[in-house]
Amino acid sequence: MLEINHVYKTFNKGTVNEKKALTDLNLKLEDEDFVTVIGGNGAGKSTMLNMVAGVYPIDAGKIMIDGTDVSLMPEYKRAHFMGRVFQDPMMGTAAGMEIQENLSMALRRGKRRGLRWGITKQERERYYEELKRLGLGLEERMSSKVGLLSGGQRQALTLLMATLQKPRLLLLDEHTAALDPRTAKKVLDLTKEIVEEQKLTALMVTHNMKDAIQIGNRLIMMHDGHIIYDVKGEEKKNLQVADLLAKFEAASGEEFANDRMLLS
Amino acid sequence: MGILLAIQGAVSQGVLWGIMALGVYMTYRVLDIADLTVDGSFALGGSICATMITMGMNPWLSLVVAIAAGAAAGAVTGFLHTKCDIPAILAGILTQIGLYSVNLRIMGRSNTPLLKLDTMFKQLAALTGLPAAWVSLITGVVFCAGLITLLYCFFGTEIGSAIRATGSNEHMVRSLGANTNFTKVLGLMLGNGLIALSGALVTQSQGYADIKMGTGAIVIGLASIIIGEVLFSGKKRMAFGTKLFAVILGSVIYRIIVAMVLQMGLNTDDLKLLTAILVAVALAIPVAIEKQRQLQSYKASLGKGDDGHAGN
Structure with missing residues (x-):
């Protein structure tokens, strides 16, 4: 359903800060693929997600969703296809507005916004039920400002918002990285639950190798702006962290020492 | 008696200028953009209104045209900001300075008096038989009430919510499929439309339009917003409608303060300096109080024995 063909992206082209973020990136996702993405710092994981989401324009190549070429489509239009959760819990929610x-806002993702009421009574009832399953007690605080919530609460809310209206593609950019271990686990469990229940197609960037192996049906490893390892099914299930480290070492060579901390 | 009359005048000026403050509120608070188009779009509304009335056109129609022109000015600022990536402050200044010439062109001179001409206030006074001062006050209140209701409803709609959300987290708004360039331009158009409407009403109320009538309007708008917020600062949660009401109230209080200091003998030339100081002090006080509170609580913790955990 998602096809990334020969995509290139260089930031700050022609300056001393030039950074080749993506080089000849190719990826094809099938329906209901739940792909975990790993790789060292600067491997291009987040850039890949941002390119798919349309945050920045790509330099070359093509991105297709369900056969539609979205390469030149602006971010807000691509939102029609995807739900997103970001690394920074502050990014996915509007602090100054009520839960x-x-x-x-999330329920109207990808739909035309008109002069109808921004929120209806039936919606509120649905939100109550949906918030209840988060188990954070937010259903009793629906008219509280989001700015009053903790990072973990905001991240759980963002996840709910991203999937409130079933997305064709769910993009998770290290969405548990900024949370404490317990909260991270809770948000991760919730992610698995929602993806399974709604049979979503998802791309999840993570720095946790164990999570990357355990979660989802497919794993890709990125390095220097492209995919260097791609496993799925049985082969992925039988992976060990040591295998991944070896793979990573083979690919990145001397940079290994720098990235080991982040990958283990 | 002098004081009472001055206060009545101040209140009626306050409500008419309050509409301008509402416009500033749209950009400064709702969109979180410092839009400096204000001074230009306020005078634009006045210029258009005065010119249309001297041409013998309907003064009510001039309000509609003023709103449209103000919205267009907001659209220009919005275009410069969103499409040309010019920082919002600079985009506003560019439009504002351009409007100075536009306004001179519209009026053909720097001052257009409406002394013997039919303004909407004179029409209403003739219709109701009320004195001019009351007509101006009542009209202003009716306009404000209507606008607050309209704005309250508008910001409850899908588009209105998207505009509010843009001011809170535009990144999120884009990721949820709303075009933030569009919401920003819309907010700027709405704000400047209101500002131009206020300019047109003030022109008819004072009986002339002047090229410099908008100078410092942005600061007066900010003063109104901040005074309103200080008045309601005790309330933790405020409904959107109440916030808008607070802006109008702030504008009225500002005018009463001005009327009082003028009564006490302040030179009108010093008025702008006074306004600037008023806004600066109002903005600085909450910061100073917070710092002082922090310092006090730290000092108190030092006093309470040697464990250093007195704060808990």
Whole structure:
């Protein structure tokens, strides 16, 4: 359903800060693929997600979603296809607005916004039920400002918002990295639950190798702006962290020492 | 008696200028953009209104045209900001300075008096038989009430919510499929439309338009917003409608303060300096209080024995 063909992206081209973020990136996702993405710092994981989401324009190549070429489509239009959760818990929610208002924005993702009421009574009832399953007690605080919530609460809310209206593609950019271990686990469990339940196609960037192996049906490793390792099914299930480290070492050579901390 | 009359005048000026403050609120608070188009779009509304009335056109129609022109000015600022990536402050200044010439062109001179001409206030006074001062006050209140209701409803709609969300987290708004360039331009158009409407009403109320009538309007708008916020600062949660009401109230209080200091003998030339100081002090006080509170609580913790955990 998602096809990334020969995509290139260089930041700050022609300056001393030139950074080749993506070089000849190719990836094809099938429906209901749940792909974990690993790789060292600067491997291009987040850039890949941002390119798919349309945050920056690509330099060359093509990105197709369900056969539609979205390469030149602006971010807000591509939102029609995808739900996103970011590394920074502050990014996915509007602090100055109420919990229910944030949800109502999310429910209208990819739809035309007109002069109808921004939030209706039936919606509120649905939000109550949806918030209840997060188990954070947010359903009783629906008219509280999101700015009052903790990072973990905001991240759980963002996840709910991203999937409130079933997305064709769910993009998770290290969405548990900024959370404490317990909260991270909770958000991760919730992610698995929602992806399974809604049978979503998802790309999840993570720095946790164990998570990367355990979660999803497919794993890709990135290095220097492209994919260097791609496994799925049985082969992926039988992977060990040591295998990944070896793979990583083979690919990145001397940089290994720098990235080991982040990958183990 | 002098004081009472001055206060009545101040209140009626306050409500008419309050509409301008509402416009500033749209950009400064709702969109979180410092839009400096204000001074230009306020005078634009006045210039258009005065010119249309001297041409013998309907003064009510001039309000509609003023709103449209203000919205267009906002659109120009929005275009410069969103499409040309010019920082919002600079984009606003560019439009504002351009409007100075535009306004001179519209009026053909720097001052257009409406002394013997039919303004909407004179029409209403003739219709109701009320004195001019009351007509101006009542009209202003009716306009404000209507606008607050309209704005309250508008910001409850899908588009309105998207505009509010843009001011809070535009990144999120884009990721949820709304075009933030569009919401920003819309907010700027709405704000400057209101500002030009206020300019047109003030022109008819004072009986002339002047090329410099908008100078410092942005600061007066900010003063109104901040005074309004200080008045309601005790309330933790405020409904959107109440916030808009607070802006109008702030504008009225500002005018009463001005009327009082003028009564006490302040030179009108010093008025702008006074306004600037008023806004600066109002912005600085909450910061100073917070710092002082922090310092006090730290000092208190030092006093309470040697464990250093007195704060808990």
